[in-house]
Amino acid sequence: MRIPGPERQEDGGLSAVVDAGGLHRYQLRMHEAYGPVVRFQLPGADSAVSVADPVLLEATEHLDKRPEELFAFLDPLCEAGNLQVLPADEHTPWRRLLLSVLAGRPAHERHFARFTELARERADRWDGREADDEPVELQKELTALSLRMICGFAFGEAGADTDADRIVVAFEEVLTEYLGRLYQVPRDDPRSAERAEEALAYLRATVDGVVAGHRSGGRTDRSDLIGALVEAGESPARIRDTVMMTLLAAHHTTGVAVSWTLHLLGRHPDAAERVAAELDEVLGGRSAPDYGDLRRLTYLDMVLKESMRLFPPGPYGARETTEDLALGPYEIPAGTTVFYPFWAVHLNPAYWPEPERFDPERFTPREAAKRPRLAYVPFGIGPRGCEGAALATVEAQLVLAVLLKRLRFRPAPGHEVTPVERFVLWARDGIRMTVRPRASGAG
Template sequence: MRIPGPATRDDDGAAAIGAAGGLHLYQRQLHDRYGDVVQFPLPGVGTAVSVADPVLLERTARLDERPEALFAFLSPLCEAGNLQVIGAEEHTPWRRVLLDVLAGRPSHERHFGEFVALAHDLADRWAADDGARGIALQEDLTALSLRMICAYALGGTDPALVDTGRVVHAFEVVLTESIGQMYRPPGADEEARARRVEDALRYLRGTVDRVLDARRGSRARGDRGDLVGALHDAGMTPARIRDTVMVTLLAAHHTTGVAVSWTLHLLSRHPGVADRVAAELDAVLGERAAPDHADLRRLTYLDMVLKEAMRLYPPGPYGARRTDEAITLGPYEIPAGSTVFYPFWAVHMNPAHWPEPERFDPERFTPRAVAGRARLAHIPFGIGPRSCEGAALAVVEARLVLAVLLKRFRFRPVPGHEVTTVERFVLRAADDIRVVAEPREAGRG
């Protein structure tokens, strides 16, 4: 049976994706029109098969190769080969090292105190805000996330070494220009764009090198909380270590900062849910201003809220795999060598698995509700052997930051400020998310 979808195009669908506002929105439009399995033209790939049914996704979960062209926009960040598409023989040992550190409780606990201090610093700054224009959530929280991952992966946040504002901006330049190149025709300003990307990359690599030089010799061999040290001990080359740090900085500050921003956005518009989160925080923390690591497991409703926010606004953009042999997805036969596309947002908005998908409802993540739903219906960090290695760390950071901020503040929207989603590698707000932070007293909303 032929897979439904739009006709092939000379530009591999670039104009259609651009007109829709990016791949995120385009995928939702395709699946709304054609169903759970769609064949569509994709720049650099030719034709891809997009799957928004979590049951059918199970058939692809073992695939371990990515289509190189689709992730080429990340190549400028890597000197020793694009880490997103290295073959399984290289990827597997590299992933094992990352998981041993990023997913391990020892490393989370080692850095937890630093994370708490950084969250308190931001809360203090917000407390001094005069409220005239409101707080720019995404700007402040991506910067906070970058400081956290710098402390984690690089061993510090010395402003003499790391200017977080410039680092965030440099990543935005690289990603915006590289992704945009996929969807726009060549123009007269391409040379200027290329210079901006090169300048941004030079700054990013220089920052990583400065910090690595500053901490050289200060690590302990076998320290499971030290990412750079673990990579070195595993025999990774200096270039591969730098590439890993670059990709980790990129992924971590986008994922956590954006996820927390959208969560606070939703809570600012749902005061009943915010009241319940506040009550849980008061019950678990008492008079304490921040949780310890063990407290995070007790903040079950906060975790439900975060998961529902990541369903509505998934922090990852998309996933893709290349089939190594023919596979069957429902009534469709997918040939070997095909690109299978994972549209995270479309999966999360599939009404067959998420009734009233646009509605914000943390109750979707009670244990009973989760048990009755397809395993891959919620995939904010991807699936299979190429899923996000830093997922566990990102969730720890997000829960901690939310706990600190929501213990101290209530949030309400800035009147008249519109929040519109836009694709900037991840789902962001076009003009940020502006809120007012109002102090709250323990035990009171």
């Protein structure tokens, strides 16, 4: 059976994506028009098949290859081969090593106090603002906060002397330059490329210094990323690449997820009050949770999940078939790009009634049991899914708990929030909100 989809275009589909307002919106438009499986052109892949049905997605879950051309923009950040497209025999042990650190409770608990300290510093800064201060731009400030968190997680005690502020500035310099190239953003500064290269060299040199500190100490700590990589005997280049990719993925995921969650709570004050009441009940007079408290913050967890359903930090993913694949009534030939439109999956009305409505009750255990397993996939699926999912969730829950225990967030008057694709699902003009101390329960 022939897969439905739009007519082929001479520009490889670029104009259709632009006309829709970005790939994230194009995926919604396509699936609304053609159904759960669509064949279309994708810049960087002449022919792709997009799958928005969670049951059909299960047939693709085993795929363990990413299309190299789609991820080629990350090549300059890697010295030992683009980590996003490593062949399976290299990727599997590398992934196993990352999961041993990023997904492990011992590592989370070891870094939790530092994460809490950073979240409290952010809350202190916002709590001390004057009533007539300008609204806060959440995305910018919260991605910087999450980058500081992941730097500590990656570098560990051997990186205690690193300049966190300079690392944040350098990484943002690199990220702005390479994402600008990907999305063909005009650059007015003739030195932007040169500064990005200088920043990248600084970041790699910083990682080298931390690695040297681990090795000179005679022991490594597997609860931080570099320590685990050193102990595993990874090459210096692979360690540098891994840290760069981890910083890229982790700081955007957490910062964006928390920003969208506060945006939604600001527009649904009843839900915000319920979160605050739960925090008061669980934490009492404390201003921040312990690691064990996170499991008791059940409504906060439901709110975070509903936020990532409506605004998944990564709006899509992609794999490549290495052999012919049966997908429902369709046959997908080997070498085809399989596109994962996570946003369209999360807004599929067959599994999410009134899909654009904010409703954390969708994530009660009873409601969640009614849906297919892959109806909610904010961190991807299969052997190339996000290794840092557990860590990002802990960070996001902690930051939300600390901020919402002490502060209330309201939409900035007249500010429109529009999601756009910028490697993650980003708000085009930021997420601006007024921030005020809570009248009670500040702890």
